[in-house]
Structures are given as C-alpha cells and as structure tokens.
Amino acid sequence: MSAKVSALSFQPSATGRAHRLVRRGVAFAGLSAAIFAAGCRQDMQNQPKMVPQRGSDFFADMRGARPQVLDTVARGQLHEDSYFYTGVVQGPNGYRQELDEMPFPVTMDVLERGQERFNIYCTPCHSRVGNGLGEIVQRGFKPAANFHDQVRMSQPLSHYFYVMTHGYGAMPDYSAQLPPADRWAVAAYIRALQLSEAATVKDVPAGVHIANLKDLAAAEGHPEYAQPWPMPSTAVEAYKPIASEGTPGMAPAYPADPKISIPPSKPAPAAQK
Ligand code: HEC
Incomplete structure (x- = not known):
C-alpha cells in the first residue's frame, strides 16, 4: 500500500519540477531577449522615416513614394x-x-x-x-x-x-x-x-617590306602545320627567334588540332539593299 502511495506521489512531484524548470527557462530567455533588444534598438530605429511600399501621412496623398514627374527625364538618361x-x-x-x-x-x-x-x-x-x-x-x-x-x-x-x-x-x-x-x-x-x-599587296604603302607567311615559317624552320608559329613583333628583319623559348611575350606554337573541323559557312544571302 505504502509503495502504491509513494508511486502516486512521485508522479505529480516530477511534473512539478519539470514545470518549474520550463518556467525558469522561459523567464531567462525573456530576460536575455529584453537585454539583447535594449542593446540593439537604441540607435536610429526609433525616428520618423519612410518605409518603402508603405503609406505615410507626411504627404497629402498618403503615399510614401513620390510619383515620377510627368514628361521629365533624369539627368544623364535622355539617350x-x-x-x-x-x-x-x-x-x-x-x-x-x-x-x-x-x-x-x-x-x-x-x-x-x-x-x-x-x-x-x-x-x-x-x-x-x-x-x-x-x-x-x-x-x-x-x-x-x-x-x-x-x-x-x-x-x-x-x-x-x-x-x-x-x-x-x-x-x-x-x-x-x-x-x-x-x-x-x-x-x-x-x-x-x-x-x-x-x-x-596593292593596299600596302610603298616601301614596306612584304613577305609570305609560309615563306617566313619555312625560313625559320617551322613546319607548315605550326599555326601560329612565334611571329616577329616588329620588323621581320630584326627578328631573331630564341631557339628554346620562342619569342618572349608570345604563346608557344601548337600544331593545329586535327580533331577540330569547322563547318563551311553558309553562302551569303542575295544582296539585301
Ligand atoms: C563565349 C564565346 C564567345 C565570345 C566571348 C564572343 N562570341 Fe561572338 N559568337 C559566338 C558564337 C558561338 C557565335 C555563333 C552563334 C550561333 O551561331 O549560335 C558568335 C557569333 C557572333 C557574331 C555573328 C552574328 C551573326 O549575325 O552571324 C558576331 C558579330 C559576334 N559573335 C561578335 C562578337 C563580339 C564583338 C564579341 C566580343 C564583344 C564576341 N562575339 C564574343 C561566341 C562568342
């Protein structure tokens, strides 16, 4: 019998402790939230201001945003x-x-x-x-x-x-x-x-040296598939390739990739004008 009573009385006392714990937890959370909020909301939060897309009683039409002035363009946007x-x-x-x-x-x-x-x-x-x-x-x-x-x-x-x-x-x-x-x-x-x-050739001004690219490549010992080979940056005559490094500042020559084939472009449509 006594065992039964203690079992019964144990039940409510455990629930009561849980309730007290929850209450204390809530009170603590509420207090810290209040302290936190007090710290954050001191600055410019509380002052008259315009909230976007919200009404306002500042203007007679109760709108916060001003409608654009008709027939005007902002500076620099006339286009x-x-x-x-x-x-x-x-x-x-x-x-x-x-x-x-x-x-x-x-x-x-x-x-x-x-x-x-x-x-x-x-x-x-x-x-x-x-x-x-x-x-x-x-x-x-x-x-x-x-x-x-x-x-x-x-x-x-x-x-x-x-x-x-x-x-x-x-x-x-x-x-x-x-x-x-x-x-x-x-x-x-x-x-x-x-x-x-x-x-x-006719478009080249008189007195300018003209050379064929293939001849230039052959003269420099580059194979024909080397496209592009290091090209002279200024005058062809002044160009002395550095055998191992290529031309300073220019990409090394790669052989053309045989896997890439470019489809022939469409023929031009009949004259449009
Ligand atoms: C990421 C790759 C890429 C870059 C970067 C790029 N283009 Fe293109 N462009 C293409 C491709 C691909 C086509 C063909 C489009 C198609 O047929 O779908 C094209 C087509 C064109 C055409 C032809 C349009 C016609 O009527 O046939 C012109 C002109 C053009 N590009 C100009 C330019 C200019 C100028 C730039 C730099 C500002 C540029 N592209 C940068 C990929 C590129």
Whole structure:
C-alpha cells in the first residue's frame, strides 16, 4: 500500500519540477531577449522615416513614394541619340533597321580602344584575327562566327553592335561589360580586321617590306602545320627567334588540332539593299 502511495506521489512531484524548470527557462530567455533588444534598438530605429511600399501621412496623398514627374527625364538618361544606344533606326516599313554607319567619327584612338576591348572580350571565342577559332572553340565550344566569311563581311556595321548588345545564338551579350561607346569601338575594329584580312599587296604603302607567311615559317624552320608559329613583333628583319623559348611575350606554337573541323559557312544571302 505504502509503495502504491509513494508511486502516486512521485508522479505529480516530477511534473512539478519539470514545470518549474520550463518556467525558469522561459523567464531567462525573456530576460536575455529584453537585454539583447535594449542593446540593439537604441540607435536610429526609433525616428520618423519612410518605409518603402508603405503609406505615410507626411504627404497629402498618403503615399510614401513620390510619383515620377510627368514628361521629365533624369539627368544623364535622355539617350536622345537612339542609334548610338540601340544600333538600330526605324526603317521605312516601320521595322528596326541596322545601318552600315558609325554614330561618331572613327579615329585611331577609337580603333585602339576597340582592339583592346576586342582582345579582352571576343578573342576567347573569335580569336585575335576573328576567324571564330578562339581557344574556347578549340576546347569544344560551338564555333564562333568567322568575321571574314561572306555573310559577316556583308553585314552592316551596326549589326555587330546589336549582337554585342543582345547576344546571338550561343553567344552571350556583352552589354554589361561594354558600354555603348566601347561596343561601337569594337564594331569599328571588326571592320578593320575584315579589311586587313581581305587586303591585297596593292593596299600596302610603298616601301614596306612584304613577305609570305609560309615563306617566313619555312625560313625559320617551322613546319607548315605550326599555326601560329612565334611571329616577329616588329620588323621581320630584326627578328631573331630564341631557339628554346620562342619569342618572349608570345604563346608557344601548337600544331593545329586535327580533331577540330569547322563547318563551311553558309553562302551569303542575295544582296539585301
Ligand atoms: C563565349 C564565346 C564567345 C565570345 C566571348 C564572343 N562570341 Fe561572338 N559568337 C559566338 C558564337 C558561338 C557565335 C555563333 C552563334 C550561333 O551561331 O549560335 C558568335 C557569333 C557572333 C557574331 C555573328 C552574328 C551573326 O549575325 O552571324 C558576331 C558579330 C559576334 N559573335 C561578335 C562578337 C563580339 C564583338 C564579341 C566580343 C564583344 C564576341 N562575339 C564574343 C561566341 C562568342
């Protein structure tokens, strides 16, 4: 009997202890939260302010945010020259149209800027000469456009601007990396590359030394498949290759990868103009 009683009295006393422990725990947590909050909320928390997307009784219309003032444009955001910012104009049929024009004069500075930006952002895929066989393509990326095929040669200049602004197929856009003026500079430089690849002996100023690349390679003892072999940086005559290290500052020559075959480019569409 006594065993039964003690068993019964044991039950409530254990529950009571648990309750006391919980109560103490809650009190402790509440106290520390109060101390913590008192420490945090002393600064600029309590002051009149605007909470985004919430009403306010400061203005007569009870809105916190001010509506934009009609017919106004923020400083520096007018973008009046829409061709400069978009690369397209409205054509006679109402559709957007690309033009074979620069929105500002092309100087040597513009071309140099374009070359620098092109070499940074475009060569990984399009290569330094723009043949679409950059390093990333050599490692398996979709062949980038060859700027020297008929299709690309016949595209208007602002098409390049448009492609850099919006991307094209597998190619991402470069609008974040290149502000509009840089995109135009790169477009101008692509034109210069195209002209240089299609240049003939007649385009070379009188008195400048001309040599065939294959002859140069043979003269320096490079096999024909070595593309590119270390090229002279300035005058061909002054060039003395260092037998073991190649040319300082230039990539070593690799044989062309026979596994990579580039599909022939599509024939140019009939004249568009
Ligand atoms: C990551 C690789 C990559 C980079 C970097 C890249 N491109 Fe491309 N580009 C491509 C590929 C791939 C194509 C072909 C797209 C397709 O057919 O899907 C292409 C196509 C193009 C075309 C042809 C569009 C047409 O109408 O045929 C132009 C012009 C072009 N790129 C310009 C540039 C310029 C300028 C840059 C540097 C700002 C650049 N690309 C950087 C991969 C690249």
